[in-house]
Amino acid sequence: MSDSRLLYLNENSRLFAGFNKPTSPFVIIGLPLDITSSFRPGSRFAPSTIREYAQYIEFYSIRTGIDMGEIGFNDVGDVVMHPSDVEENIKRISDVTSYFAEKGKIVISIGGEHSITVGTTRGIKPDCVLSIDAHLDLREEYMGYRYDHACVMRRISEQGIKIMEIGTRAISREEIEYANRNGIAYITPHQIKLMGVRETAQKIVNNFRECEKIYITYDMDGIDPSYAPGVATPEPEGLDPSTVLDIISLVIDKRVIGFDVVEVSPPYDPTGITSVLAARIILETAAQIYKARSL
Secondary structure (H helix, E strand, C coil), rough: CCCHCCCCCHHHCCHHHHHHHCCEEEEEEEEECCCCCCCCCCCHHHHHHHHHHHHHCCCEEECCCCEEECCCCCEEEECCCCCCCCCHHHHHHHHHHHHHCEEECCEEECCCCHHHHHHHEEEEEEEEEEEEEEEECCCEECCCEECHHHHHHHHHHCCCCEEEEEEEEEEEEEEEEHHHHHEEECCCEEEEHHHHHHHHHHHHHHHHHCEEEEEEEEHHHHHHCCCCEEECCCCCCCCCCCHHHHHHHHHHHEEEEEEEEEECCCHHCCCCCHHHHHHHHHHHHHHHHHHHHCC
């Protein structure tokens, strides 16, 4: 890999479950960015922690009947992050992810704070993004900074990408007004509970009917803290993991070109339950994508 876009890729950080297969359609990239976390920092430790926990869970997906241990992942390591410059890091992330996307790989990114998704979407170039998140992340700026993790979906929207968010329950008036002006649909956990999994999934499918390339971003605070306590900005009344995976299983099709898992904060996850859940979400989502592409 001599391409200059890979200058900041540290291959020595590879670990993902020992199933490292260069021929896999899936590329794992660690993105240990943690500069703008506004409450509980530590997500820079998540890529290595999630990799570590993934070594001790089963890779067979009962939902799909696919053994991801047989399919494998090509873990290419971490992008080395600048210690204080988010915009430089976004460029590095965009460079690395674009390299693998151009090779037709399905890019799986492990954050890091949610700001990484500005970089991954710039590199992978989807036209639609599905975000599972407690927050809309549509602020113009937060504490004077436009690339804060509270602004990630605003920056992505400005790229002309269509966005839909589920699990929303922590929002500001500014964000609601922006979402309404720009046609950004969002569904709260309460609405999902009333509608059920199938109706929720159908709304997503309908909203993304004209999309050509879909990207999924899992902010782990979209899941209720009783299941995922070790996150940077927890919010009560979230989704349960089974509901999330049930919805995703009805939404994923051949158009999904990549996804990420962000905002796990290992220092606030002493039992490791959040990292284990993040690893399981990676495995199940990859299995659903593989199944969709095999049909």
